[in-house]
Amino acid sequence: MVAQNIGFAIIAAAMVVGALRVVTTTNVVHAALWLVVVLSGAAAQYILLAAEFIAVTQVLVYIGAVMVLFLFGTMLTRSRIGTDSGLNNSYAKLGIPVAMVLFAAMSLALADSFGTEELPTDSSLINTQQISDQIFGPYLLPFWALSFVLLAAVIGAIVLARKD
């Protein structure tokens, strides 16, 4: 248990630092690379939560595909590759109190609802077979809809980005 908590603390600290750098850095490429830190930290947390299939999917889809898309987007829109001071709004300071109030409200609700409740340690773990039974059983219709959304998104992205 102690080892898990130490692992959680290290990964969580890396994720928070990475997330803060994503929203404060002045270099778009650095923001994309810090986002990789956050996403791989999330994958590690999924492993801690015994969700190895989600963790692998996270690595494949987010770190593999989405990050390449982001770097392509950065380069194709010729955002300045080096430092760029014009990345923030004029009212960027307004975001700090909004985020703080939101976090305060969420923490109050969470501390109130879950307190010091422990995660179960001996319960039967969820394996990939159960997930596939869910997807191809009760959640088949959303899965179907999702495949149409992905198809439409792929075609739409090609149509939008095509040079004609």
Add this chain to the structure above:
Amino acid sequence: MLVNQFLFLSALLFCIGVYGVIARKNAVLVLMSIELILNAVNLNFVAFALRNGSADGHTFALYIIAIAAAEVGVGLGLVLLIFRNRRTISLDDLSEMKG
């Protein structure tokens, strides 16, 4: 491990993402902040799946990952189109709807 340590981490990531959406002007960086928010939600789903011993949370997390990939694809397509027509992706310059 407490349930709350994951939920607090997720809440913190969510708030950082909200700050990013408010503060950033560059469209690509706003999309990155939205990714932060979606990841926070996913962390919540997986934590609750372990707490309740049910695979529903994992299923939802997988669906969210797929929707996020579609969203980034279409979003970056739109950003490219805006850049091609305007030579800028600063969201402050897209103010025709303001009246």
